[in-house]
Amino acid sequence: MFFSNPFDDDKLREECGVFGVIGTAEAASFVALGLHALQHRGQEAGGIVTHAPGIGFNSDRRFGYIRDNFTSQDVIRNLPGPLAIGHVRYSTAGSKGNTQIRDVQPFFGEFSMGGAAIAHNGNITNAEELRRELIERGSIFQSSSDSECIIHLMARSLQKDIPERMKDALRRVEGAFSVVAMTRTKLIGVRDPLGVRPLVLGRLGEGWVLSSETCALDIIGAEFIREIEPGEMVVISEAEGVKSHFPFTRVPGRFCIFEHVYFSRPDSILGGRSVYETRRQIGVELARETPIEADLVCPVPDSGTPAAVGFAAESGIPFALGITRNQYMGRTFIEPTEQIRNMGVRLKLNVNRALVRGKRIILVDDSVVRGTTSRKIKEMILDAGAAEVHFRIASPPTAWPCFYGVDTPDRDKLLAARMSEDEMCDYLGVDSLKFISLDGLYRAVGEAEGRDPAAPRYCDACFSGEYPVKPVDMINRGFELKAAE
Structure with a gap:
């Protein structure tokens, strides 16, 4: 049985990763490898759809890790063909914590x-409005996912x-979407006009690849060609190659800045920049803005490591791995008893006492969301005999929820929405x-x-409260936008 990790609920979580391949034998094998590289973007479930001439479409959708579900030859043999797309996910809108297999893309x-077939990374902010309209016009939904609206809207189109x-x-769709789709002969990639979520194009021999991140191209030996532009649709076929279209009104892009901070893997490239180098530079800027006298700079593993390297280099304070992560815990674990829950973060992290x-x-660390994990880590450091504990955070205070494809707590659960920086310091009990x-x-x-x-050139709504696309459904539910200054 699949159990979510009860000790990893204090981070913002990217909800999806998408991957597609055309023009190569056993495309499903490459998609499985690509999804494995994108597992950090969604660890709850995954799925693959393929097409083979003379056979047709085949699909497989399962809960859990890609490595546990899509690595056997028996599974791949049932997904034949030179064209395939895949998806990894956390829960999407409407189904958090209650996912059924019908919700898996x-x-x-x-x-x-x-x-x-379509695979969608992002979130449709007017999905509830669209869903009501489509149901009234006779559509029958099979899932709770906002992404299914796209299929029903396509069914009602009169285009040829x-x-x-x-x-x-x-x-018709509002919000954030990076979509990878396929027909019998074509692989299609689309980004929303603001380009909130990432999507890249790669070359694999005579074939082509679409992926949420460049790190997934590396695992299959594909060459990174370029990013799909905000508002661009690419239609790829073996016969005609890559055809580019811009079906939306052109507007300035607003890429998610938190992709640089946390979501993307550090070995990926975003906007022509190394994610690792960007995170290291965040640490440099953090050291310049928030100097402090101390003996060691220690990252909260693993997401705080590049920023800690930059902070140490700029401040001149030695870098040290004061906390070790249990690399084998992953996101699945034994069903948690109360005793295990009380162990909390100690099951995942351990302090190097001698250091x-x-x-x-x-x-x-990269962020503070609820603050619960930060408090436990502080207690562990003090229990190990540290004289002082100072937190330096490689992002601004997260005071607003994301409605563009990120699993974010309600605003009243965000520590920075309820407290000032000084109050958060007191709450965490740090120096x-x-x-x-x-x-x-x-x-x-x-x-x-x-x-x-x-x-602003990025979407930074989780910090600023300035949403580039109005979250219509949430406003209809009573969510209050930031008051104009």
């Missing part, structure tokens, strides 16, 4: 001109081919707590002048 639809129907459908005893420790500023974060990702408040 890719979704498939049979149209008059043939079948099509599937790429045109997809354009029709996505023009931290008597020392003034700077702990560098000092400092976050990088929003301007400092922008400088670290290459914006030398910091954030332009009139025209």
